[in-house]
Amino acid sequence: MELWTPNQTLKNGRFIVQKVLGGGGFGVTYSVLEQRTNKLFAIKTLNPIQQSxxxxxxxxxxxxxxxxRLRGCQHPHIVKVYEVIQEAGLWGMVMEYVNGDDLGVYVDQHGHLLEDDALRYINQVGQALESVHQQGFLHRDIKPNNIILRSGTQEAVLIDFGLAREFLIGKTLSMTNSRTEGYAPVEQYERQGHFGTYTDVYGLAATLYSLLTGRTPIPANYRKDGDIPLKAxxxxxxxxxxxxxxAIVQGMALEPQDRPQTMREWLELLIQNKADSAVVQISISNSQSKVRHLNLLADQTQLITSKMDYTQLSNLLAAGKWKEADKETSRAILAIAWREKEGWRYLERVDNIPCEDIRIINNLWVKYSNSRFGFSVQKKIFQSVGGNTKTYWKGQKQYQEIWLLFCNHIGWKKDDDSQKIMGIAFYICDINFDLKAPIGHLPCSWIIELQRLRESGVYGGGFGWEQEIPSLLLHKNL
Known part of the structure; x- marks a missing residue:
């Protein structure tokens, strides 16, 4: 049996083991220091029990x-898998080291969470699980201890895919004996059962139950065998x-067919726009200094502003014509933000893009893509990889690295793409105009158009598209 110890070197001195981070029924995870870069990583292996x-x-x-396969499940709220290594016959999975406490520890130390805080983390993890499910996987071990809060942020990261398995809808699969009491649905107690995305719905609903109450829910097998109802x-x-x-009670329905069948269905029950029951009055001024109001209702988006008519964009998105909608978005963005009688807008004026226009465009994309696409989605991902107003100066190495991470996250650039990430050689590859595209993948044509204008010399003035792009992604009105 192989159990790594502190200060042990791996891969001919490339890594130095720091300590054991945790373990479970299948694996054990270590923190390691890569000597060349002085960066911390986590490496997971099968534990000594499995080795025997x-x-x-x-x-x-x-x-x-x-x-x-899990390396393909890239999402800002999923721990990153970089590579696999072998040491003395034992394979290890090299992963991102996430500095912070898991939600189980946090609740033990601070008590149950406020509802808004809990919903923020659950929504982040729910979106991450949607990405996992689209890759044909189930996590099957969702619990507070498998969700880490990045230190100094409000970002949750889903970890420990030790029980992750491929699934096929309608197929009967064999089940392992591993599960976490209170968070595993009843089908995980059966030797063979039907598994689907609703299996992870139960685990995430049970996790929210625990975060809001400080209690572990009664195990599903006790509920079934003893006919014991779940206490709300x-x-x-x-x-x-x-x-x-x-929503929690529905997500934890004992029988799979009684739960929401997808993570999106359950999140829609859980997360609702705070303005659902109210009319938000937004005062805006048009070019003649006349003031009018836009009423933004939960089921209706204002489509006409003082500058633009967004009916065409709305119709294209509603019809699922993503490519055409992407081009229409590019046209609209350039019209409202950069093309005015006095010339082109520059960096210091991007924040002055009319708030009603940027919100309408974004809300339409978010609405018709089921929260997969839109500026606000891209903004969240951009910030999650370190994007901020201090790191987008032209040519700055730190910004280049952040922009590369962002592009990789949303599928604009492959990991093995050798092209430059800044300047004239930049391009976006493999655009997928489909809901199956990575979260945040669209819209993108407005960026390509900005690049074209910059390279043609039409758009000038000392500030490049490299600055305008993050400036819009960090727009104060998103």
């Missing part, structure tokens, strides 16, 4: 294959809203 099994070689093969979370925390209470 007669079918260890088969398990290692499965471990490596799943690690390689509001019985333990009266400040939980009826909407959230009901």
């Amino acid at each position: 099994q007669g079918n260890f070689n088969d398990k290692q093969e499965q471990f490596v294959n799943e690690a390689l 979370p509001k019985q333990f925390n009266s400040s939980i809203s009826d909407r959230v209470n009901d």
